[in-house]
Amino acid sequence: MPPPPTEQLFAVAAPGLEPALEAEAEAWGMRPRREEGGVVLEGPAGLHQEANVRLRTASRVLLRLGGFRAPDVGALTRGLAALDLGRVWNGTGTPRLLVAAHRSRVPAGAVLGAAARAWGVPGLARAGDLEEDDAEGLTLLARLEGDTCTVSVDTSGGLLYRRGYRQEVGRAPLRETLAAGLLVLAGYDGGEPLVDPMCGSGTFLIEGAWMSMRRAPGLERRFAFERFPGFAPAAWEALRARVQAEALSTPRAALAGFDLNAGALGTARRNARRAGVTLALERRDVKTLEAPGKTPGLVVANPPYGKRVGEGGELPDLYRALGATLKRAFGGWRVALLVPDEAVLIRALGLTGARSLPVRNGGLPCRCLLSPL
Template sequence: MAPPGLEPALEAEALALGFHPRRVEGGVELEGPPGLHQEANLRLRTASRVLLRLGSFRAHDVGALTRGLAALDLRRVWAGEGTPRLSVAAHGSRVPAAAVPAAAARAWGLSSVGRAGALDEEESEEGLTLLARLEGEGCTVSVDTSGGPLHRRGYRQEVGRAPLRETLAAGMLGLAGYDGVEPLVDPMCGSGTFLIEGAWLSMRRAPGLERTFAFERFPGFDAAAWEARRASAKAEALPAPRAALHGYDINAGALGTARRNARRAGLTLALERRDVKTLVPPVSGPGLVVANPPYGKRVGESGELPELYRALGATLRRSFGGWRVALLVPDEAGLIRALGLPEARSLPVRNGGLRCRVLLSRL
């Protein structure tokens, strides 16, 4: 699964890792040897979750749905203890979504099954979570192998006033073609998410090294094989970023948060308090400028936003000639015009439920 709008970035990332992805709505599909779901959880920066498909069958009515669920082999993911949680997604199905939990309980000999919300939002890490996706006369059942959503890298214990998920930050770097070698500058770095994600990419450091996953609780989980997989990923990581990374913010408190987050991520970042109006490139370029400017909906600056966006655009055009730009902005035509980015490519995404745009441009 991928955050909405980032399917192309996830597909490109999976290809670069040697997987064989097929892009679908909401993510990509992968096929491969046993353990592929572990590798995907460990290495994919843009994915929000990794689901392992357990089976597909016809479900033209509730009876067929119950029989199909009963025929699934859950032994590799569930030892029969506790109560599975079920998330249901129904699109044009002949079986109503509300009927699925009761059918699952009958199929699996349980008094009831737990209810899980949409997996792109659900935060729970405990217990087994299954997804039943019904479309037309078909039903596909998958298990969540990630547990907590994959934007939880393990390093960010503090966030700024308008937090940016790590998966969205990584996806934007991918959409911008960031290679981990060229300079990276964030003029409004907040809690440092873009810079830390860029640094880990530059170091070839797998994003899942510092967390646990739901598949570690599956029956038959081979802890030794998993530790060997993690050790291999650790050995590939470089000791320091190959790129120059610089962050700026006018808020001193935000810079303190970014420093502490970077320290927990094993990094030392070049951070400086600076007004965007006075910003100049800290190193010779070209490189990539990436930012998540304030939206106003959360940070209380809506009256000042057009002026701020005009100042940001003017600085970029004046001082960063030849650099590329990737900005995450609200889906508001006036603010996008205020930036004045030349021939900017605009891609729709969502950030925290808000309709946004990723603007990509070369200055």
């Protein structure tokens, strides 16, 4: 018997989250290979659907359509013309093309014209970048590395942080994929208590609740692959039903959130309701906070940066108060904090010996601090 058809994917991760995405994909048996910007996955046909619906820390899932040598524009045009795009494009409409070139003798500006000639699409549109949150139309990616060109198609559509539950955000929104990534980096598996002392709109807690419930993040949204000519609705619904059946009705551990802002807590409650989870939320000042319950777990927080919330001059005092509360009230717990990459604020926390990982939040350089208490 011939081997089953296989797919090669590139799951895109936000800067710094590649290890989290690798660990997550490995846990699902997807055989990841980490590269800069994400992980390569290989598996049976339909793997792109499972990756989109399951992976919490991926920003996009790209399906590789083919690769070829492209030492010059002529070879590039011939290689593009030989690609079989039939399973993702029926020839109608105008796709968008994202071009990434590194050490290539073919100028990036010439790729759009070569693709337009090869595919007979004079009005081929140039895409911006992979961070564009565009849920409509077909987006292809041509990556030139030296003499090699690899062409992929975006299977996700809108960026995967859009789970569907967060219709309201706080003043400094945190993407769901980044929240989930920090939880994975902290070793959170949903089986221990989770506390957010500055919970804002509740993103950390809702992502943690879904992890605790074994609920896949992509069950309530649509994907670009649903518009592919080769899309099989019955097979997709069977996959969704199987993934849905794995979910528990309630979290396996307690989750609690605190915030001094009553409006933020209201937003967190409504977001949690839309996500189908119940959170213990209470208005409290971080300075007087006590650990809820006697079983230790993980404390996670995204304290204000001063870029969008509050005044920069107040931040060191706030960070000192947070650090003092963590050491006073949460002995035996672990902590994961997303903080700006500013030495004065990191020192104010007083978490000596914390593991520090570089990440980005909304384009700002940040640090994920991981430490036992």
